[in-house]
Amino acid sequence: MSLSLAVSPAFPSALSPDAVVGRLRRAGCVFAEDEARLLFATARTDRELAAMVRRRVDGLPLEHVLGWAEFCGRRIAVDAGVFVPRPRTAFLARTAVALAAALEAPVVLDLCCGTGAVAVVVGAEVADAEVHAADVEPAAVRCARRNVAAGGSVYEGDLYAPLPAGLRGRVDVLVANAPYVPTDDIGLLPSEAREYEPLVALDGGADGLDVQRRVTAGAARWLAPGGSLLIETSERQADRTAAAMVRGGLAARVATDEELGATVVIGTRGTAPQVDEASASR
Template sequence: MHRVLADLTARLRAAGCVFAEEEAALLTRAAAASGVSVDELAERRIAGAPLEHVLGWVEFDGLRIGVEPGVFVPRQRTVLLVETAVALAADRADPVRAVDLCCGCGALGLAFAVRMRALGREVELVAADVDETAVRCARANLAGHGTVVGGDLFAALPESLRGRIDILLANVPYVPTDAIADMPSEAREHEPHVALDGGPDGLTVLRRVADAAPAWLAPGGAALCETSRDQAAEAVAAFTERGLPARRVDSEELFATAVVGRR
């Protein structure tokens, strides 16, 4: 086994995998659990598929969350949205009505619900995405935790939520269109562009969320979006100008920035 791991590590390192030793161990365990040969998994990884797509899962906020090829892989920095949302929900009455918009595999909504329930809180969760693969993946991950619907932003949500959302998690795409070409090939070639492309300046989808959010949030409810540090000031302005006074939240540890607008 040691020889197999050493050989696999060498192959992955030659392919440019920075954490080749750790990846070799993960791929070996995944092969043993799935019955798929380690060579087949390794070839997919060496060909450029994201490790998470090859393994079939990603660890996010201490949870193992299923991801399948063609689904956006949640980044660790996005835990900042979960942490901020839990803090904001402290003064909301049960059940806390939460929406995970642009949900992808449902990682944000699931992490929020798990954290809240660990605190003894009730959560009513709805997750939504425009991508069919993401919806299917999120339904598997959120089974028993919430409802997943398909559609474009707020158009996907049940009308009964209008004016009643306490926490709106919206990890919108915020990469400027022209900058997608500079992203790692794992993202460019294996994740849906709809989950990456934020329009000319990266804030097109965020502005659409800011436009509609005031009508969907409950009084005192909050909308949370991840953004880049360079975009944060304009993102704050987008929410504030639409009637949701906003602030930025930064985490040096996660190297993450978020914007919170509150009704």
């Protein structure tokens, strides 16, 4: 099937749409025609197109080749070596938007933010939201700061550690797309993820829940009364994620989107004031 594209005369015949589709297909790209359209639309010169095709054929994730990913209808910058936002995470973002939009001037925190995609969507769709994000990976933080820009604040550090003390007890919606792949399953991931995305963004420990447990254990101290913690997880891990939230003092429920194959566990803090154990002991 020929690819219908208006191609500049600057592109030599070796870089014709059909030729590019053929190379991508031989490299194992399932959606070769769609990828070719994106490559032609993004490349500014024949030299740039040739380099992009070569990098994609060599196995680099398409989003790293393009320098961006489409997420919830927005173009999110994705730098090399940064975790690529997955389509299923749109459910996490939409759920966060729905909860935040029901509040006046909500405070939203995106932990393990990667590119900051969820923070960007919430900030764009909830006009009066105060948006914060954090990640432990320096490359991800640099990328998230570009994406979030003036729409919020991005911190570098491990989970809650880099957050300003003034956020404690004020967060209305806390979103965490923490790594949840069990260590022994990392080898089963597509080579694009294994080779080009940071292990810290993928490896969730022996059962995939190590980072999630740390998030749930500390969430109640940062959530406002009635605030919600949203964690993306897998269907088979959802019950254990919910149990971790309950141990952290939250009421938990599971939400799913069958079309996206997405599962989000939502934990809600009670409306009674949270007691700071350290302060209470003084």
